[in-house]
Amino acid sequence: MKSCLLLLALMLGFGHHSRGQLLLKNATIIDGDAGVKPRIGSVLIREGIIEKMIYDGVLPSDKLTVIDCTGQFITPGLMDAHVHLATVNMGDQKGAHMKTDSILQNMIRHGITSVRDMAGDAIFLAEYKRKIATDQLIGPDIFYAAQFAGPGYFAEMKGSSRADKDLGTTPWYRAITPETDLKLAVAEAKGAGASGIKVYADLTKKQIAAITREAHAQGIQVWSHGTVFPAKPADGIAAGVNSLSHAADLCFQQMKGDTLGFHEAWQQLYKKGFTLDTVVQVKLLQGMQQAGIFLDPTIFHASNNKMWNALTITRLAHRIGVKIVTGTDWIYPEKNEAVPLQDEMELLVSKCGFSPAEAIQSATMNSATVTGLHDRGLVRAGKCADLLITNENPYTNLATLFTPAIVIKRGKCVNSL
Structure with a gap:
């Protein structure tokens, strides 16, 4: 329920048709490459693209929408x-x-x-x-x-x-x-x-x-x-x-x-x-x-x-x-x-x-x-911001991928179960 209410607020406030700027803060990042270990970090998204991955550093302070993902996980779509x-x-x-x-x-x-x-x-x-x-x-x-x-x-x-x-x-x-x-x-x-x-x-x-x-x-x-x-x-x-x-x-x-x-x-x-x-x-x-x-x-x-x-x-x-x-x-x-x-x-x-x-x-x-695509499939800078935010760790519960708290499509929060 909490994630559904959060998503509704984001869609009303962030603008369903605006890609703008979005910061996903303090999530465990699952990169998409199985050889990369998950790390806690933040994802900065601008105009539908992952602009920056922030693992050790100061988070941006300019005006943007922030989602606190503490305790949650981010994976590629x-x-x-x-x-x-x-x-x-x-x-x-x-x-x-x-x-x-x-x-x-x-x-x-x-x-x-x-x-x-x-x-x-x-x-x-x-x-x-x-x-x-x-x-x-x-x-x-x-x-x-x-x-x-x-x-x-x-x-x-x-x-x-x-x-x-x-x-x-x-x-x-x-x-x-x-x-x-x-x-x-x-x-x-x-x-x-x-x-x-x-x-x-x-x-x-x-x-x-x-x-x-x-x-x-x-x-x-x-x-x-x-x-x-x-x-x-x-x-x-x-x-x-x-x-x-x-x-x-x-x-x-x-x-x-x-x-x-x-x-x-x-x-x-x-x-x-x-x-x-x-x-x-x-x-x-x-x-x-x-x-x-x-x-x-x-x-x-x-x-x-x-x-x-x-x-x-x-x-x-x-x-x-x-x-x-x-x-x-x-x-x-x-x-x-x-x-x-x-x-x-x-x-x-x-x-x-x-x-x-x-x-x-x-x-x-x-x-x-x-498919010939090199702009997606990984949570990395320069990739398309098609992302899932899940409440559980997909490495211990694969099914959580299919009940995502938030789905982000090209930088927009678009849906929830």
Whole structure:
């Protein structure tokens, strides 16, 4: 109750639409990098940016708003690095907006200040990105992908319940053939606001390598499925993609042959008696670690689908030193309900050998870096002031991150439970 009343007073006095100057005083600072020990200090924020960290020194005396955080903790805002906000029914725009508005508000309420959307309608996503950036709407900052896949994949999708007429023909849903002008395709994806290319399905290892080269040449990321049938996981690593999604997909590396048939491979994976070859996995994960490729394991999603090998692979990846990010690829609630990112982080700790500090790094610094962002994910001078103030120590109670006393978005106190 005390924190809610404080937040209300701050929003009324500080100005909901003003970023101004804010001092967060005497908190225990959790940096976001698991290798940095928490310290008691203060955070000076000006115009939405952390101007200064004050650990040993005189606090500024000029006119600014002060929040006394004695006994509280400050962490970076959280990031879900694998969501899908724009794959709802785009034919019902009013319904889609109502649903998305509620989801985004619930994300902020639970401490999520940024998301990486892994393929959806770019027109819809760009509208939300702009509204959030210009303070017309409170929500996490949105960074999204353009989906590149082979024509066979899009033909199959058109025959399914999601029968968008433009699948495969837009800058954000692009069918790639040997004749595709990749320079133009990537440029058009960038023009649609995409921060990265999602390499999805029905592509050869040669095509994955060509897409990756062109995307990197144009300054955007490449986020690949763990397995891009018929290509295998090692092909994405050889291409130098920025991340692989779905730890369970890495199981397919041990299957015989240089290429994979989609249906046959999945049947083999779920066949009774399938045994994970950890020797193959270690070699694959060592390649990821050496290439600096992030793993987006989506272990909550995998667990819900009884793909238990994902937990083993993530545990091995962590031990080998592969950088892990927190993506859920799961449905977000519209009401004030618990969010799947909490489940993802708790599984990292309970099943995959992570310390709470390492799970927090995965959801902050790592998830920002894999998205190509260097302005957030850490509580340091020069970073965006997307911060959480919690009443309990997240290192001893990870769940406190999802019931923050105050959420600060670009220097503004925006929400409370």
